[in-house]
Amino acid sequence: MSAHFEERSGVVPCKTSWGSWYQTMEEVFIEVNVPHGTSGKEVKCHLGSRDIELHVKGEEVFKGKLFDTTMSDEATWTLEDKCLIRIILMKTHREAGNCWASLLEGEYCANAWVQDQMQRKLTLERFQRENPGFDFSGAEISGNFAGGGPDFSSLQK
Numbered sequence: 001m002s003a004h005f006e007e008r009s010g011v012v013p014c015k016t017s018w019g020s021w022y023q024t025m026e027e028v029f030i031e032v033n034v035p036h037g038t039s040g041k042e043v044k045c046h047l048g049s050r051d052i053e054l055h056v057k058g059e060e061v062f063k064g065k066l067f068d069t070t071m072s073d074e075a076t077w078t079l080e081d082k083c084l085i086r087i088i089l090m091k092t093h094r095e096a097g098n099c100w101a102s103l104l105e106g107e108y109c110a111n112a113w114v115q116d117q118m119q120r121k122l123t124l125e126r127f128q129r130e131n132p133g134f135d136f137s138g139a140e141i142s143g144n145f146a147g148g149g150p151d152f153s154s155l156q157k
Contacts, residue, residue, distance in 0.1 A: 012114060013114075023099070023100055042056060049070055067102050068098065075090060099119045
């Protein structure tokens with residue numbers, strides 16, 4: 001099992017008209033603001049391995065093809081405080097180099113700065129997992145971090 005990585009530390013959200021989404025190496029989190037008082041019966045959510053659809057009170061919030069594949073049998077959604085829907089998708093490809101550029105293909109894209117920050121966070125998460133005895137909580141990363149950062153696997157320990 002990999003070392004614990006606090007997914008909320010340094011979360012880099014991609015803001016949208018309905019809320020935001022963010023990611024770790026393993027998961028994609030979607031937070032949707034809904035009218036206060038919304039009940040679970042008013043939420044219709046389809047979570048497929050490559051597609052997603054969300055309707056609230058009969059209105060479509062989003063629908064489309066996900067940026068990459070997920071494990072649909074491990075996806076969940078919850079309604080919190082009758083005003084926030086939280087969806088958790090488990091990525092199929094769980095490595096730092098798999099940084100989603102958008103939630104859906106061509107929609108809810110991270111701008112260049114947000115994408116850069118997301119990739120930095122995933123690279124730090126990878127370093128934390130590879131070096132569980134080190135504290136990366138205040139770490140900053142610079143240089144070559146695209147695609148998950150440098151590969152140190154060939155170095156002797």
